[in-house]
Amino acid sequence: MPEDVFDEPSQWRHExxxxxxxxxxxxxxxxxxxxxxxxxxxPILAARPEGLTTIGDLGAxxxxxxxxxxxxxxxxxxxxxxxxxxxxxxRQLFPQVRIARxxxxxxxxxxxACGVVTLLGVISLLRDPGPALREASGSPARRRSSGSxxxxxxATGRWCTGPTCSRPWPTWRRR
Amino acid sequence: xxxxxxxxxxxxxxxTLSGLAFEVVDTWSAPADASTRWDEIGxxxxxxxxxRHGADQGYAAWAEDRRQLAExxxxxxxxxxxxxxxxxxx
Numbered sequence: 304m305p306e307d308v309f310d311e312p313s314q315w316r317h318e319x320x321x322x323x324x325x326x327x328x329x330x331x332x333x334x335x336x337x338x339x340x341x342x343x344x345x346p347i348l349a350a351r352p353e354g355l356t357t358i359g360d361l362g363a364x365x366x367x368x369x370x371x372x373x374x375x376x377x378x379x380x381x382x383x384x385x386x387x388x389x390x391x392x393x394r395q396l397f398p399q400v401r402i403a404r405x406x407x408x409x410x411x412x413x414x415x416a417c418g419v420v421t422l423l424g425v426i427s428l429l430r431d432p433g434p435a436l437r438e439a440s441g442s443p444a445r446r447r448s449s450g451s452x453x454x455x456x457x458a459t460g461r462w463c464t465g466p467t468c469s470r471p472w473p474t475w476r477r478r
Numbered sequence: 479x480x481x482x483x484x485x486x487x488x489x490x491x492x493x494t495l496s497g498l499a500f501e502v503v504d505t506w507s508a509p510a511d512a513s514t515r516w517d518e519i520g521x522x523x524x525x526x527x528x529x530r531h532g533a534d535q536g537y538a539a540w541a542e543d544r545r546q547l548a549e550x551x552x553x554x555x556x557x558x559x560x561x562x563x564x565x566x567x568x
Binding site: 311312315316318319320322323325329331332333335336337338339340341342343344345346347349350426427429430432433436437440 | 484485486491494495497498499500503504506508509512513514515516519520522523526527530531534536540544551558560562564565
């Protein structure tokens with residue numbers, strides 16, 4: 304399957320959201336595909352530190368979860384997404400989320416910019432999640448996050464427990 | 479990075495985070511019935527996508543991928559989990 308069609312489902316979803324006229328929380332719900340959202344996101348919101356001003360979201364997709372965190376927490380959200388079409392769509396769907404096209408390995412954030420960093424459905428797309436987690440955590444060489452929590456929820460089942468879950472899966476699903 | 483997805487065990491991710499001086503402070507896993515109030519909207523969007531793009535190249539593979547993943551989740555072979563970690567105090 305050619306990589307240039309990888310992001311087509313995001314474009315289809317964007318188009319469908321606009322065609323259905325979804326707004327507000329319905330727009331958010333239509334933009335995400337994670338399992339058990341928003342319940343799966345609630346623990347992250349509950350764990351946020353007091354006085355949180357900025358959240359970073361790596362692999363934001365269409366930005367639905369980023370917008371949910373922004374609207375629920377009152378914090379600004381800086382989001383990054385590697386796919387250009389999804390980045391453009393997220394900007395249109397959720398203009399209050401600041402989204403940039405970038406990868407988890409090269410975040411366009413200043414040191415200490417984010418009090419919380421989220422990776423939603425990203426880990427299973429990486430053969431070795433270590434470098435992305437290291438970059439997100441700001442350690443050891445870089446100190447971007449001011450020290451609180453890295454939240455790693457699933458989009459569609461990309462996190463799991465138990466050894467039977469460490470299995471390959473075909474590509475071409477995004478949040 | 480668009481190869482096959484790999485689902486790591488939470489313990490493995492926690493170990494990686496521990497090496498980065500983070501500790502896991504909360505773990506949440508989806509229940510057997512993972513339905514939420516957002517599902518109805520998601521189904522409407524999925525139906526609209528199928529109506530518009532069901533005949534497009536790639537749609538069938540995408541839909542089949544989603545169906546298989548949903549099956550694995552229903553079987554609890556793959557467990558959707560949220561993990562929250564915090565940097566350890568020095």
